[in-house]
Amino acid sequence: MKIEILGCSGGIGQGLKTTTFLVDDTLLLDAGTGVELLTMERLLNIRDVVITHGHLDHIIGLPLMISTIFDQHQAPINVYALPEVITALKEHIFNWTIWPDFTTLPEENPIIRLHSVNVGDILNLQGKVIEVIPATHPTPTAGYLIKETAHSFLFTGDSGLNKTLATLLNQHQPELLIIDVSFADESTPLAEQSGHLTPAMLAQQLMSLEYTPRIAITHLKPGVEDRIIQQCHRLLPNQQIDRLKQGEVITLR
Numbered sequence: 001m002k003i004e005i006l007g008c009s010g011g012i013g014q015g016l017k018t019t020t021f022l023v024d025d026t027l028l029l030d031a032g033t034g035v036e037l038l039t040m041e042r043l044l045n046i047r048d049v050v051i052t053h054g055h056l057d058h059i060i061g062l063p064l065m066i067s068t069i070f071d072q073h074q075a076p077i078n079v080y081a082l083p084e085v086i087t088a089l090k091e092h093i094f095n096w097t098i099w100p101d102f103t104t105l106p107e108e109n110p111i112i113r114l115h116s117v118n119v120g121d122i123l124n125l126q127g128k129v130i131e132v133i134p135a136t137h138p139t140p141t142a143g144y145l146i147k148e149t150a151h152s153f154l155f156t157g158d159s160g161l162n163k164t165l166a167t168l169l170n171q172h173q174p175e176l177l178i179i180d181v182s183f184a185d186e187s188t189p190l191a192e193q194s195g196h197l198t199p200a201m202l203a204q205q206l207m208s209l210e211y212t213p214r215i216a217i218t219h220l221k222p223g224v225e226d227r228i229i230q231q232c233h234r235l236l237p238n239q240q241i242d243r244l245k246q247g248e249v250i251t252l253r
């Protein structure tokens with residue numbers, strides 16, 4: 001499995017892109033501003049888009065990408081998200097005011113199909129088994145556990161402390177954990193308020209972990225990235241922790 005990190009920042013500026021992971025060229029996991037790095041040909045290769053939640057930094061690439069490939073697409077693109085997120089996309093994005101309703105365009109063969117999924121659901125997409133997992137965030141949010149043959153990774157989505165995460169990790173033991181640590185410890189109140197982790201919360205989150213996955217930190221707030229990673233390393237010296245990097249291609253094999 002090949003995971004291309006097109007965007008993994010908690011903000012923009014200086015070329016930073018927001019959450020956008022492309023898996024094996026055809027599966028998009030969140031559609032942030034990282035979508036804009038893809039060529040037309042690569043945009044046309046995307047078959048499925050799996051969305052964690054409706055916050056703008058995770059969906060903004062979707063309407064723009066759809067309108068870009070609208071008149072060239074061969075088969076519809078399937079979009080999967082929690083029911084509340086699907087409703088929000090229909091009501092607030094594809095509503096003819098913010099953007100055309102591409103679920104009805106072109107009339108004879110609409111370019112997108114929106115599908116509701118619930119926590120606990122298992123999707124089978126392109127040879128991958130994708131489990132919808134819970135997340136803790138101010139708006140309905142999911143994470144995803146993505147498996148293909150013997151390999152798997154778990155992306156928490158945006159999430160604060162998640163009571164079920166350690167159990168899920170111990171049960172499935174994905175080799176890679178992509179986890180949201182947006183703020184440094186100094187910003188704990190803000191992290192709690194906005195549903196993200198700090199390094200200390202990460203340490204708490206991983207306390208009952210029974211194995212050692214590779215941990216990739218994502219959604220770091222621009223300007224404090226190094227500080228967040230230093231704090232993670234100080235608090236969790238025995239874990240394999242790296243900052244997820246834009247442009248990085250992770251191969252699980």
Ligand SMILES: [Zn+2]
Nearest residue numbers: 053055137158
């Ligand atoms: Zn969010």
Ligand SMILES: [Zn+2]
Nearest residue numbers: 055057058158
């Ligand atoms: Zn976000």
